[in-house]
Amino acid sequence: MLKGIAASPGIEIGKAYLLKEHQVVIDTTHIPEEKINREIKKFEEAVEASKSQLEKIKQKAEKEMGREKAEIFGAHLMVLEDPVFLDEIKAKIRNDKITAENAVLQVMKTYIETFKNMEDEYLRERAADIKDVGDRIIKNILGIPIQTLSDLTEKVIIIAKDLKPSDTVQMNKEKVLAFATDMGGRTSHTAIMAKSLEIPAVVGLIDIYSKVKDGDTIIIDGNTGIVYINPDKAILKKYEKLKQDYKKYRQELKELKDLPAETLDKARRVELCANIGTPKDVKGALENGAEGIGLYRTEFLYMDRESLPSEEEQFEAYKEVAQSMAPRPVIIRTLDIGGDKKLPYLDMPNELNPFLGWRAIRMCLDRPHILKTQLRAILRASHYGNIRIMYPMISRAEEIRKANSVLEEAKQELEKEGIPYDKNLQVGIMVEIPSAAVIADILAKEVDFFSIGTNDLIQYTLAVDRMNEHVSNLYDPLHPAVLRLIKQVIDASHKAGKWTGMCGEMAGDVSSTAILLGMGLDEFSMSASSIPHVKRIIRSITYDEARQIAREALNMENIEDIKKLAESYKILP
Numbered sequence: 001m002l003k004g005i006a007a008s009p010g011i012e013i014g015k016a017y018l019l020k021e022h023q024v025v026i027d028t029t030h031i032p033e034e035k036i037n038r039e040i041k042k043f044e045e046a047v048e049a050s051k052s053q054l055e056k057i058k059q060k061a062e063k064e065m066g067r068e069k070a071e072i073f074g075a076h077l078m079v080l081e082d083p084v085f086l087d088e089i090k091a092k093i094r095n096d097k098i099t100a101e102n103a104v105l106q107v108m109k110t111y112i113e114t115f116k117n118m119e120d121e122y123l124r125e126r127a128a129d130i131k132d133v134g135d136r137i138i139k140n141i142l143g144i145p146i147q148t149l150s151d152l153t154e155k156v157i158i159i160a161k162d163l164k165p166s167d168t169v170q171m172n173k174e175k176v177l178a179f180a181t182d183m184g185g186r187t188s189h190t191a192i193m194a195k196s197l198e199i200p201a202v203v204g205l206i207d208i209y210s211k212v213k214d215g216d217t218i219i220i221d222g223n224t225g226i227v228y229i230n231p232d233k234a235i236l237k238k239y240e241k242l243k244q245d246y247k248k249y250r251q252e253l254k255e256l257k258d259l260p261a262e263t264l265d266k267a268r269r270v271e272l273c274a275n276i277g278t279p280k281d282v283k284g285a286l287e288n289g290a291e292g293i294g295l296y297r298t299e300f301l302y303m304d305r306e307s308l309p310s311e312e313e314q315f316e317a318y319k320e321v322a323q324s325m326a327p328r329p330v331i332i333r334t335l336d337i338g339g340d341k342k343l344p345y346l347d348m349p350n351e352l353n354p355f356l357g358w359r360a361i362r363m364c365l366d367r368p369h370i371l372k373t374q375l376r377a378i379l380r381a382s383h384y385g386n387i388r389i390m391y392p393m394i395s396r397a398e399e400i401r402k403a404n405s406v407l408e409e410a411k412q413e414l415e416k417e418g419i420p421y422d423k424n425l426q427v428g429i430m431v432e433i434p435s436a437a438v439i440a441d442i443l444a445k446e447v448d449f450f451s452i453g454t455n456d457l458i459q460y461t462l463a464v465d466r467m468n469e470h471v472s473n474l475y476d477p478l479h480p481a482v483l484r485l486i487k488q489v490i491d492a493s494h495k496a497g498k499w500t501g502m503c504g505e506m507a508g509d510v511s512s513t514a515i516l517l518g519m520g521l522d523e524f525s526m527s528a529s530s531i532p533h534v535k536r537i538i539r540s541i542t543y544d545e546a547r548q549i550a551r552e553a554l555n556m557e558n559i560e561d562i563k564k565l566a567e568s569y570k571i572l573p
């Protein structure tokens with residue numbers, strides 16, 4: 001048995017097909033002066049050949065996977081057209097007097113290193129794009145045929161060191177049951193592609209390629225990341241059953257899309273919403289049946305750029321989300337920068353404890369022009385849909401009042417300018433600092449709603465850094481202190497006639513669903529793909545049952561007992 005990273009869910013059993021890599025031999029000797037031009041020409045021809053191959057692959061991808069997924073190949077083509085990249089290679093051939101293939105390899109390596117050292121996981125994974133393009137040019141220089149998975153004749157499980165995006169596109173989908181690869185992470189291309197094609201996949205297995213032979217029987221469990229090579233009869237039987245159960249479960253989830261998130265006895269209905277980071281994410285939210293956007297993280301608009309985004313730019317983004325979700329509600333969170341997310345153009349201080357530092361609403365209240373621009377953009381967009389505003393990192397009532405006075409100024413400006421906005425727009429706060437949870441009864445008077453940010457609430461309540469793997473065993477959403485705070489917040493809001501949602505990861509964690517439902521949470525906001533799973537649990541229990549579970553959990557003294565209780569209501573296949 002091997003354990004890797006579960007990259008795309010589902011279970012498959014089948015015969016192995018190894019994606020063999022042709023041996024690529026790079027000539028590293030120096031070349032005489034008179035051969036330089038010939039090597040440069042070889043390189044240029046290989047770039048042209050690569051371009052026409054990629055154009056074809058891109059067209060195929062557009063047809064089969066849609067424009068957005070095909071953009072990966074657009075990015076590859078851009079690399080091939082990037083004069084800096086091309087000139088660097090030509091200069092290397094000329095100055096270092098090396099072969100074309102060697103120059104491509106050297107330049108590609110420096111690019112890959114740069115990407116691999118990037119902080120952002122997504123950008124790190126883009127090193128694979130450069131490698132894919134570079135390998136293609138090298139093979140074209142050397143005249144090595146590029147193996148494709150387009151002519152598979154029987155249904156197989158693909159085993160590879162790494163699957164490049166071009167491999168995935170060219171393969172005959174009818175014939176591929178699942179993938180397993182040595183390399184790759186959760187956001188690698190293999191993972192992204194496998195998920196969009198709904199093919200189970202396990203990546204990051206390190207050495208599966210060297211352990212498997214063509215034709216071996218393989219079990220891929222994309223739910224847990226487990227892979228078996230030539231399993232015995234008992235294991236095969238167990239997995240045949242799991243495979244059938246999972247298929248049934250998937251079908252059930254699909255059928256839930258347009259059904260309400262109400263309990264079995266219809267005594268309680270809640271709202272299931274999606275968390276998004278950019279307007280592009282709205283599509284996934286709607287596909288998964290989101291009833292609104294419970295958290296629009298606006299930080300991405302401010303990141304990877306040299307100056308603050310203008311009011312107009314922000315307005316366009318917010319309006320797009322508001323319009324495509326209307327009449328469903330969209331909660332836009334004002335800028336939550338600081339902590340681990342810094343803006344280079346904002347001259348932010350170096351702090352000893354950035355998570356307890358000058359961040360989010362604290363920074364915005366010190367630089368009210370930044371907040372005002374954002375609030376004006378949000379207000380203007382509110383005319384085009386059902387927008388709500390939410391302030392992050394609130395720790396005291398004064399902060400809400402100050403933020404609201406900036407909001408009031410923004411409203412008055414718009415009035416004067418004759419620009420329409422929604423006059424009944426709701427304003428709420430994130431409850432993610434323990435002090436806010438403790439004084440929820442006081443804060444409830446100042447807001448229309450609360451949204452509990454458990455990611456931060458848990459880290460601050462338990463004094464456990466949410467990013468530090470050395471203490472991750474102490475990061476317990478079901479710690480009695482966390483449960484009590486959540487309950488207190490929900491009760492305080494209801495007493496004041498307001499409502500409470502949750503937009504931290506806990507809202508999408510199926511082992512917490514029954515407890516949160518029973519505590520009276522009104523809205524759950526999560527990554528879109530979790531919505532059907534949570535809905536299925538809500539629809540399978542009565543409100544009385546959920547309330548009973550919540551009561552039991554709140555009365556328990558040990559975290560392990562609460563976890564056991566929670567697990568028993570997880571009801572996954």
Ligand code: PEP
Pocket residue numbers: 295297336432452453454455456457503504505
């Ligand atoms: C939270 O803290 O729970 C939350 C949703 O916000 P973020 O993860 O963006 O800090």
Ligand code: MG
Pocket residue numbers: 432453455456
């Ligand atoms: Mg937070």
